Amino acid sequence: MKTPLVCRRKGPLRGSFAVPGDKSISHRALLFGALATSPSRVTGLLEAEDVHSTWKAVEALGARVSRDGAAVVVEPPAALVEPADVIDCGNSGTSLRLLCGVLAAVPGLSVLTGDASLRRRPVRRVLDPLRRMGADLSARDGDRLPPVVVKGARLRGATHVLPVASAQVKSALLLAGLFAEGETVVEEPAPSRDHTERMLAGRGVALRADGPRVAVRPGRPAGGEVDVPGDISSAAFFLCAAAGLEGSRVTALGMGVNPTRTGLLDVLRAMGARVTLANGRESAGEPRADVTVEGGALAGTEIAGPLVPRLIDELPVLMVLATQARGRTVIRDAKELRVKESDRLATMGELLHRAGARIELFDDGCAIEGPTPLSGVAVETKLDHRIAMSMAVAQLFTRGEAVALDDVGCVRTSFPGFFELLDRLCGGER
Known part of the structure; x- marks a missing residue:
């Protein structure tokens, strides 16, 4: 049975939060x-x-x-x-x-x-x-x-x-x-x-x-203690939303900041977002920190090459954010997006185009011109949790228009409390 949801929230986003384990x-x-x-x-x-x-x-x-x-x-x-x-x-x-x-x-x-x-x-x-x-x-x-x-x-x-x-x-x-x-x-x-x-x-x-x-070389690992840090791929939706909404300031607490996963933070900085890390520490070989992002004017950037494997799961929401950045954002070398839970490149490209974005798709990426206010749109999530959450973020960049998600049951695969947390950071606005 499908679980539809109509999103009609307003920013800015403010507050501290902890995302589920990586x-x-x-x-x-x-x-x-x-x-x-x-x-x-x-x-x-x-x-x-x-x-x-x-x-x-x-x-x-x-x-x-x-x-x-x-x-x-x-x-x-x-x-x-x-x-x-x-x-x-x-x-x-x-x-x-x-x-x-x-x-x-x-x-x-x-x-x-x-x-x-x-x-x-x-x-x-x-x-x-x-x-x-x-x-x-x-x-x-x-x-x-x-x-x-x-x-x-x-x-x-x-x-x-x-x-x-x-x-x-x-x-x-x-x-x-x-x-x-x-x-x-x-x-x-x-x-x-x-x-x-x-x-x-x-x-x-x-x-x-x-x-x-x-x-x-062959051998069985030893047992031990594992303390799982917060998932940067889950925090990405709130960090990107905050980066694109003037007046926003959010802090992701205890987030994993493994260098092979922090391409998102590099891109946010390159676009002009204010990103700061505090309380750095390490647990079970994995670095973590409290990450704060503040909203402001953004500029387009290029995402390609060795950067792509470090943020492959965050690219759908970065495509949304690119619609709010001045100038041209280009994503290349991301053909991997086509073999995820859905063809995320094609799906996000179609949805953002219907929402009014100026977007050109390539076999391995896209180019997006901004900034562009988005319009409300009906979304077929295609059983893909990142499509559903990315388009919930896209709704924040409309002029109060609704984004209707046909099925958000897929979000339970990675982030069961996503929509409740988004409500809280938006001050309860839906």
Whole structure:
């Protein structure tokens, strides 16, 4: 059943807030905990549908996951077991892709599937390099789309040179490397988010990272404590809204500021937004800080090259913000946007065009001329949480007109309290 919502809020945004735990780190905390040699205790875990998919998956592989007050405890099995049923990853591409790397070495037969959206997302770029390590995987539509069938096999290390930087593909290969004979090496054209490397190295795995090149040798990680920082990809919606609305001032508390994830802050500064960090600290190898953004006049900028992997999930809301910046904003090298929960480039381009934006689409990006007041628009979210949240932000740049979202149920995959928090920061205005 669809959950429609009509947005009719007014800015500016003001106040401090904490966003849910980082989704990427939450997935890894559960999965690596299941691979560990001793129990792990996780605080700040994201309580959302995507992470629950990984939770259920590791339980299917023999791990025991339980709550202990505000923490989640992962007790690993002596060895991962063949799942008794199909593993449903829901809408979580991270769950499915990382599990491909793990299950490649688990004896027996495993099947990975997901919802209608996930079953349209390509998997060949994960399957092909895993096969070079001896993995036995197949998928429907000529090995292009889920479900994925995995038969546990004996793996051997290999050197992989990825054509596109992808933390999910890299992580799947590194996880397979934990079970392979010899060394596994992954090289990317530019560094992608490095949560996997930080967490594995911090748990005693023999791992070397040198910029875009990472090498791992076989071995199980140790258990330990993980305190998950706030997710910059979730905070991005409020930070971008504040940057584009005069009189706004918001502070995201305890947010993860891993350098491989802070491209958003670099872009906001380049556009002229006032961005400050305070209370910097580190926990479990991940840096965090309180990040404040104040609204003001913005200028267009260029987003391309090595910057793109550092903000790939934030690009939809940055496209919205670009409509409010004076001059031309150009986004290139972002073809990855076309293989997310939806073709985010095409979807956002169409929606912003209908809302009055001056936008030109390219195969790998777009150009946006601003500033342009936006108009109300009806939005088909296409089961994509970032489309829904980005267009809720776009409504703040209309002259009080409504943006009607046909289904916001997808937001539960990453940020169940998003709309309530947006209401609070807008002073209760809807």
